[in-house]
Amino acid sequence: MKEYIARFGHGSAKLARQAQSKEKTLAKMERGGLTEKVVRDRVLVFRFTDVGKLPPPVLQFVEVKFGYTPDNLIYKSLDFGVDLDSRIALVGPNGAGKSTLLKLMTGDLAPLDGMVRRHNHLRIAQYHQHLADKLDLDMPALAYMMKEYPGTEEEKMRAAVGRFGLSGKAQVMPMRNLSDGQRSRVIFAWLAYRQPQLLLLDEPTNHLDIETIDSLAEALNEWDGGLVLVSHDFRLINQVAQEIWVCENQAVTRWEGDIMDFKAHLKSKAGLSD
Numbered sequence: 539m540k541e542y543i544a545r546f547g548h549g550s551a552k553l554a555r556q557a558q559s560k561e562k563t564l565a566k567m568e569r570g571g572l573t574e575k576v577v578r579d580r581v582l583v584f585r586f587t588d589v590g591k592l593p594p595p596v597l598q599f600v601e602v603k604f605g606y607t608p609d610n611l612i613y614k615s616l617d618f619g620v621d622l623d624s625r626i627a628l629v630g631p632n633g634a635g636k637s638t639l640l641k642l643m644t645g646d647l648a649p650l651d652g653m654v655r656r657h658n659h660l661r662i663a664q665y666h667q668h669l670a671d672k673l674d675l676d677m678p679a680l681a682y683m684m685k686e687y688p689g690t691e692e693e694k695m696r697a698a699v700g701r702f703g704l705s706g707k708a709q710v711m712p713m714r715n716l717s718d719g720q721r722s723r724v725i726f727a728w729l730a731y732r733q734p735q736l737l738l739l740d741e742p743t744n745h746l747d748i749e750t751i752d753s754l755a756e757a758l759n760e761w762d763g764g765l766v767l768v769s770h771d772f773r774l775i776n777q778v779a780q781e782i783w784v785c786e787n788q789a790v791t792r793w794e795g796d797i798m799d800f801k802a803h804l805k806s807k808a809g810l811s812d
C-alpha cells in the first residue's frame with residue numbers, strides 16, 4: 539500500500555485519487571497500531587535559492603573555435619548567447635562535444651579562436667558526476683559542507699543540506715555509508731549553497747530515482763536562474779527545457795520543436811518507427 543501511494547500519489551487524477559484513498563486507510567491503520575508509521579520520502583524539499591537577475595547577455599560566445607588539438611576541431615565557429623531566462627537542453631550524439639561546450643561556458647577550457655564573454659558578476663555552478671568522486675567519504679555531509687563553507691552556523695547548514703532531502707541522520711554519518719543518490723544530493727546542496735545564477739547540469743540523473751528526478755525538475759522550474767542541461771533523460775528535458783540545442787558536426791543548432799519531436803526524429807533516423 540505504501541509503495542502504491544508513493545508511486546501513484548502524484549500521477550494521473552484517477553490514480554492519485556485511488557492513492558489518496560489508500561493513504562487515508564493507511565493512516566487509520568497506523569492510528570490503530572495495525573501497521574508501522576510511514577516514513578515520508580523527503581525528496582520533495584529539493585530547493586534552489588532565487589538569485590535575481592543580471593542584464594543579458596550574461597554569457598556570450600563569439601566565433602568560438604575549439605578542439606583539444608587544432609587538427610581535430612570539435613566546434614568551428616559558435617555564436618550564441620545564454621542569459622538568466624535560458625532553459626536549454628544540449629543534445630546530440632555521444633562524443634559530439636556537449637560536455638566540452640559546458641567547459642567552455644565555465645572557462646575550464648579556452649577557445650582556440652574567438653571569445654567567450656561572461657558577465658563580471660556571473661556565478662556559474664556546474665554539476666557533473668565526477669564531483670561525487672572527489673567527496674571525502676570519511677567525512678559526514680554536514681562536516682564536509684562546514685569545511686567547504688567555513689564560518690556558517692551549523693543550524694543554517696543543516697537546513698541547507700536538509701533542503702536536498704538528506705535527513706539529520708544521513709547528514710552525520712560518513713558519506714561512504716550513503717547511497718550514490720544521497721551523495722548526488724550532497725553535491726546539489728554544495729552547488730546550491732554557492733547561489734549560482736547559471737546552473738550547468740551534466741547528466742544529473744544518473745543515480746537518481748524517478749521521484750527525485752521529478753523533485754529536481756520541480757525545484758528547477760521554481761527557481762529563477764538560467765539552466766543549461768546535458769542529459770539523455772528525455773523525461774527531465776521535457777519537464778524543464780524550453781529550448782533544445784543540438785551539438786553535431788562541429789556546430790550547435792537550435793532544434794525547432796520540442797524534445798519529443800527530437801526523440802521521434804532520432805527514431806526515424808535510426809530506422810525505427812513509433
Ligand SMILES: Nc1ncnc2c1ncn2[C@@H]1O[C@H](COP(=O)(O)OP(=O)(O)OP(=O)(O)O)[C@@H](O)[C@H]1O
Pocket residue numbers: 606612630631632633634635636637638639785
Ligand atoms: N580532455 C580531453 N582531451 C582530448 N579529447 C577529449 C577530452 N575530453 C573529451 N575529448 C574528446 O572530445 C570529444 C567530445 O567529448 P565530449 O565529452 O564533450 O562529448 P559529449 O557530447 O559530452 O559526449 P557524451 O554524450 O558521450 O558524454 C570526444 O571525441 C572526446 O573523446
